[in-house]
Every structure is written in C-alpha cells, then in structure tokens.
Amino acid sequence: MKLCASHDGSGNFCIEPQPLDLGEENSPALRMLLSSILSGIGQALLFEAGKAIIPLPDLRLTVAGKAEGNTFTQEGLHIIIEVAGAQDTLEHLASAALAACFPKGALACPLHHIVIARSYAVSGISEHIALVNLGLEGFCNELKEQNVPTAQVDWRPPAGGDKELIDILCRLHNPEVDEANAETIRRMKESRPLWTDVQPAIKAIPGMQTNHILHSGPPIDFYDMCDPQQRAVEAAAIFEGWVADRDGLEAKLKSGDIVLANNYSFGSIGAMCGVISPSMPVLVTENAAFGTKSWSTFNEGKGNVIWMGTYDKGTIERLCWMRDVFGPIMGRAIRAREEGLDIFKLIAQGVLMGDEVHARSAACTLLLLREMLPLFLKSDESKETINKVTEFIAGNNHSFLSFTLTACKAAAEAAHGVKHSTIVTAMSRNGVDFGLRIGGLDEWFIAPTAPMDEAIYYSGYGPEDAAGDIGDSAIVETMGLGGMVIGGAPSISSFVGGGMANSRRAMHEMQRICASNNPKFAPGAVDFTPAPLGIDLRKVMRLGVTPIVDTGVLHKASGVGQIGTGIARAPMDVFAKALRGFGTAL
C-alpha cells in the first residue's frame, strides 16, 4: 500500500492522483490514516507541534505499510517525508509532529518515519563577487568604481509588462520545461529526412479526398481567403478540369463538390499560396530517424505561377506538364537510387555556399542538379525530355525550396508532442491569419498576420498593396533555417538592413529567442556561427522579439503576383495567445 499527499507551499495539502495501490485504497485504516496525515502531521509540521507556521516547500508525504481491515499489521507503518529544507531542522520538526499526531498506543503497529531532505547542503558565503545588475545603473557604476566585476542588463519588461503573462513565464521557468525543450531539439537535430519518391497527391497524402484542394496556413473559408490564394485555388480547380472559371468554382464549393482544407490537416506543406490538388505530383519525404513524412508540390518558378497566386493559360499548361512529364521522371529517378536524397545533408552544403534555403536556394538547386543529372542520364528517358526537365530545374533558383519544406516539416513533426515543451513546432500563414503550434500543446494558436512593412518592394509598390504574410514555408525558420540563418546568405543581407554586420546582428537576435543552435548548418559567411535552432516561446515573450521569416510579398488584389521580397515578422499576439494556452494547461 502506498499513498502520496503533497503540500503546495501555502498550507494546503492535496492527495496525488497517482500511484495508489488499487484494491486497498478504500481500506478504512488507510482513510483514517490519510485524514490524520492531512489534518495532523501536515498541520503539525507547519505549526511545529502547535507553534509557528513554518512554510515548507514541496512537502511530499508517502505512507507505506500493510493493512488488514482497519488495522495496520505488525510490520509497521512507514511515513516518508520528502521536503525541501535542512536535514536536522526537518528531523526535529517531523519527530515533534509525529509524536503530537500519534501518541504512544494510538497505532496498533510500530511507526517508522523517514525524512528525506533534498539538496540541502549549505555552503558558506563567497568572498568573491561578480554581479549582474538589472535596473538602476548607478549600482553597477558604483561597483565598477570599486573594481567589482559587473554587467548591466539592457532590460526590457517581459511580455510587454502583462502581469498574467509574466506569471505564466515564471511558472514555465523550470527544469522540467528545459528538459522537454532539450528533447524537442534532440529530435530536430537527429532528424534525417530523405526524399524517396514522387506520387500524385491523392495517392501519396493519407486522408486526402478526390475533391480536396489543400492550401497553406490555418483553415479558412474561400471568401475569407486573400485574393492571391483564391486565384491559386481557382487555377487548381481549372487544372483538375473541375471548373472553367471563378463562377464554376464558387458553385462547386457551395455544393460541396469541391472541398477546401489546409495542408496541416494532412501533413503536406506548401510555399506561399501552397495549393495542392489531387492529381498534382508531390515529392515524398520520409524522416529516416523518426518515420514521419511530408509532401509538397514541386516549385513552378517565376512569372505567372499559382504559388504566387497568379495564373494564365501557360500556367495551367505547365502544371499539366509537371503532372505528366516532370513529376513521373523525378519519381523514376529517385526511386532508382539506393537510398533517398538526404535533404539536410544537401542543405548543410548549400548553407556553406551562400543559401539560407528560404529566400535563396541557388546553391542547393545546383547541388540538386548534381545529384539528378547522373540519374537522368543513366535512365531510359529521351534526351529531349532530360533536356526539358534539367532546364526547368536549372531555370528556377527556388527549385529546391519544396525539398527543404518537406524535410523541415518531417523533422518538426517528429519534434512535436513533447509534454511541457515550449519550442515552436510550426508556423503557418494564409495571408490573413498566422497559425502557431508549440511542441507541448496540441492546439493551434491563431492571430492576424503582422503588416508586411519590413519587406522590400518592387518599384511602385508598398506595404499598402501587400496581401498578408502567406505560406507554410515558415517551417524553414521553425527548423532553424531561412531567417534564423540569414547571415548564411550575404546576397540577401539587405533584408535586414544590408551588410554582414546587420546580418550578424539579426542572427544574434534570433539566437536570443532560440533554445539551442545547430552546428550542422553553420555558414562560413558569419564565421561558421551555428544556426539558431528551436524558437522558444518563453524567450520570444520575455524579450518581445518574434522570429523573422524570409518571404515573398504578393499583391493583395490585382493578380500580378509577387510585388516584393524580404522579411515578415511573426505577430506578437499569436505568441501571447500560445503563452496563455500554457497558462490554461498548467
């Protein structure tokens, strides 16, 4: 028989809903003993047998013994008291308390008690002082005058000074969360996503229905979607041969013949508008370390392309060619390899060659070609087909982006679901809403996307023309690439003000909100500084700094597609909501 009761530090005891030996838990003797403990020993400990309240932290009482009916047997009863405090004081307190509660003869069996004091070696006070100062800078200066080593913190109010949020941050500042976060990050680092196959979406993505059109970001109704995403859905429906125009689409959405769903509901992932319809070919990526999978369409390139929310006749023709020619060839080629393509290994090389693999994938695209060409040439494909396929890959610096997305998604999926983890495991936007998922919580947190005012616009356009931040591709930052490792791509240093000094500063700022870093991705351009990894909700809220996400900017209405590029900020509101979510979960 074993029973546990714990003390919350404020004078209240509660019975732990855990290891109770069933069968005996209703024993009258046990109940009698428990109530004695709750009203007797606990109080007695607190009052030191009737004297003062001595608050004790984390008191845990375990009662162990054998009972028959309402009598304890001769073997005796063990009362184990685990408490934070100094050993000698506690032994003294416990003896006094037990004597008060169980006078001689009150129990039919011997009573043994054990006090376990945790971590209570008390060391002397140090002669040496090195001091961190938070607040009045004068204190720091006076200590410097006396040659005491000091460092002043450039402090800012945590969570914008919101008391409720600060309370939650206080509760989350504990080793249990640190351990959960370390596990999340271990899974991220040990992930080994391999590109293994290409299949039509309907065949590859479990649960996808023949009338589904998937899109990026949190779930959203067609009429609430931003203009470019609506256009992308329209193009997909036309490509599938379901409708001829917008009117047809609206009718079929209304009748339920076409159903919209977001990628995250199925494990797929899509850049920008992120639209996937059943017959589009998707690359299949499998995390060899953890078995998680993800799927994404191939990148279409520049111009009128549905990922940028714009299309024409040529766009649909290209989609058909990708379905009929490009996808199948890529599939045959990769299946011919002994093992799939190790995507993170390729990214590691790309990062050394000037990619951050979100806005810039030029090096990775070349590395992909290097992997593919021998496979193509060894195959029975016609020279003309090989020519067209390689031209298509080579003509688009973003060709590798889809590979990166699936790899990051398969890794983040493996990392998700560690209880108490405060590490971000997904960020996903649809041009209207920003969705955030945290490792230790299952629900999604949603808030409006932040304004796109830090981006760089093509001449003639500005933030007022922009649709909201869009795409599932923020999974790249979630996995410590893209904006997290912007110093790896000197060519886009202007995203964060221009020059490597600014890029380094941006990376440093991102490191501040991350729990770890990843030496696997260590760009030479910033002295091989490892990429910040594992965005920690606690740090984001404590510092008031949200992740930067490298991205493109779409026109909000005109259908011209891309009008700029640069960084988007994840909105602070969504992190505040997630932190409140933790408050509820605690």
Place this chain on the structure above:
Amino acid sequence: MSLQVIVYKNQYQDSVRLMTISREAAKLDGVSKVLALLGTDSNKKVVADLGLCDAAVDAATASDLMICIEADNEAAAAAALAAVNDKLKSVSTAGAAEEAIKPATLEEAADQLDNANFAMISLPGPMAKLDCIAALERGLNVMLFSDNISIEDEVELKNKAIAHDLLLMGPDCGTAIIGGVPLALANVVRRGDIGIVAASGTGIQEVTSLIDRFGGGITHAVGVGGRDLRKQIGGLMMRFGIKKLAATEGNKTLLLLSKPGDPAVMNAVLDEARATGLRTVTCLLGGHADELNTEGITFVNNLEAAAFAALNQPVPALELPAEMHTRLKALSPKRQYMRGLFSGGTLCYETLILLDSIMDIESNVALRKELKLEAPCKGTKHCCVDLGEDEFTQGRPHPIIDTVLRGERLADDMRDPTVKVIMMDIVIGYGADRDPAGKFAAIINEIRATLPDGGPIIVAHVCGTDGAPQSMTEQEAKLRQAGVFLFPTNAQAARAAGEIVRYVS
C-alpha cells in the same frame, strides 16, 4: 519631365540589393521612379513597357545593369543617377564598425562575467519575479532591491533560493555587505568576525558603521527584507542566512537584527542561531523578550546596544559638550520642541523608541496611533519624520540619495521660533549623495545668520565609515564647522535631543 535609361555593361548585382538601391534613390525630391534591373528578358520587357526601349536596352544581357529613372527634371534625374552610382560603389549599406551588443537578459550578462554569483535587481516590483527566478535557476544569489512583491511570491522565491543553496536578500532590501563589497546603499566596513543577518537596511548601515568606528569588523551582512519574520514568511531567509554564516569561515559572533516579528517565528530563528554554537546577539528594535526563548542569547532592543554587544564593549556614556550649554542658555525661552528629520527609517524608529518614555513625539511612523502624522507630516509640537517613507518617495529619489526635500524641511524647522532642537541622520556610503554634509551645512549657515539667538540647536549623527566615498571624518568636520553637534551613535544623538528638550535654563 525626364525619363531615361542608362545601361552599364557587365555590372551584375544581386537583385535584392538592386531593389534596395532603387528604393533609396527614388526617395529623392522630384524623382518619381527608379528601377535598377539586370538585363534579363523579363526585365527588358518591363523597361519596354515604360516606353524606354533603345538599342542599348536591346543589347543588354543578364549581366548588364539597366537603370531607369523617371523624374520631374534633368537635375533630379542626375541626382537620382548619382545616388544609384554611390550606392553601387559602397561596399555595404551598414557601417563598417560593429557596435558591441548589450546583454538583453540576465543569462547573457552572466555569460559575460567570470563566475557570476550575484544579481542585483531593482526593477519595477511586479515585473521582477521572472528575473529573480532566472537568477536563482542560474545559480546567482539575489539582492532584491525592488518592493511591491507579494507575500506569496516572497515565500516562493525564498524557498526556491534555499533549495538552490542561494541567498535571496529582499524584497525591499537596500543594504548588504558581501565579501567586503557594499551592495546598493552600504558602507565599506572593516573585515572582522561579526556576521550579520538583518531585516533592516539602515539598521545594517548603523550597526556596521558603529562596529567599524569602534574597532570591530564584519564577515558579511546579509539583508533579508523587512517582512521576513512575519508569520507568513516564517523567517525563511533569516534562518537560512544564519545557516549560511555558520557555514562561512571566520564568524565568531552572530548579530541578528529586525523589528519585532511573530514570536513563534522568532523562536525558530533563535533555535537556528543556538544550533550554530556562535555567540549570538539578537536585536528586536523596540521589542521585548517576553515570549522568546533567549537562553544563551544576548537580547537587546536598539541598534547602539546591538553594535556594542556584538563588539563586546560597554555602551559609551552620553556627555553633552560645554558649548552646548552655552548655546542652550542663549536660546529664546519660546523654543521648546524637537524636530527629527530622518533619511534612514530604522534610525527614525530607534529615536522614537529611545525617547518614547520621556516625551510624546508625533511621526509618520509613530509608535502609537494617536501620534500618527499624515502627509505632509508637518507637526506643530515634537515630531520625527522618516522622509524615506512612501509618501515622500513617490516619483522622487530616496532622501539618502537626494538631499533637496530634507534641506527644505531643515530650513523650515530652523525658521520655526518654537523649535529648540533639530536632529538629523547623515547616511553616507555607496549609493548615497556624495556630499550631504556640505549641502546641509550651507543651508544651516545661511539661515542661522538671520536668526538673533542662532536658531535651534542641531544634533546629528553621521552613519557611515571612513571607507565610504564621502568619508565619515570629512562629513563630520563640515557639519561641526556649521555649528552642528555630532554624536558617534544615532542613539546618543537622540538622547542628547531628549536632554535638550528637558533642559531648563
């Protein structure tokens, strides 16, 4: 209106960089559009759409740079082109020099130090808890200067500190001396064999200064915050502080100092002290030992007695100097009241305790309800004011740090024809005003010259040491020159004030 295109051959630039350059140049006055583009087919189409097609554009390749400028006039266009050229030449748009990045968190700051072991926290109270937790988790002792911390948080933080074998000094802890280093408002005090745990900031200031002045020294002085001996806190840090000192080399005497708290808590503290085997002096300001088990413990109830008991010396007798008698005889008989102007709360409190049996003194920290003074705390009879209380420090620095308000009160009381004696504490040390004596002496000299009988007698005590940046000896000398009578302890100054009030010529 000027619309033109210039093509630079073989000038490949990153397209994002070009966008930035275009945007910057387009900001110039009179410039409506600037496009810096590489000569790709799609970009050439953009240029053609602007109606700017020429042979150079036709011949441009993807490694050539096309610059299109639309401006109000030729001059503006030329300026825009110059701007583009400038930007193209500059290596980086960011300055070459990289400024050092300041630590934004306690952890980052701790990383910058070798073996960081303390955090001083003087943040707004409601926001300070997170950094306290962060400090403790990081293994730093905490000096928590902030107030406005709830009792529950105080208990939680202190338990956490104890579990990590760390001190949490505070909240509202203004003074501590660790390893000879004065923290916040404290003096440089000679090292010795007296270890102090105290729930009073100026209490520490006074006893350590007296110990120093009378030849003794201390190991460490640990502050625990004014509420530690309350029932809800249970003397957590006082008891732990005693344990810490007992585990520290070099302590022979333990000096415990607080206002009276819960007797049962105090007994637990005394048990802890007895268990150390060290000679122990316990001072409960104005308190009594009725409900306490003081076996083997020296019990006192004022700071002066505490310091001398710890020093193992007799308390020096009060002697009023001869000049004081001369002054007293010359005073107008209308003068009969005492005014105490304090910057140290505990010094004010000690004065009230010592004089309570001989006169009724009104105060904002009165011992008895009927003597309580409300803001602005201007009494008409005997009164002692603690100018460090909340009503004086809202939106204003503490009187130990800023002398202005006390200087004004001093001038007012000197001009009051019914005032016989003014008592002041001059608290020096790190964190304090760098020349309080000089400032008060100037006021005293100026006003005394206008008063026919020389004005009220002024008694003062300098609380501090010669190790302080202000130097106790120098501060005393400045006051003495201004005709102020100085006493080596606050208690003596208080007793002298009492004698002066009772003196009948």
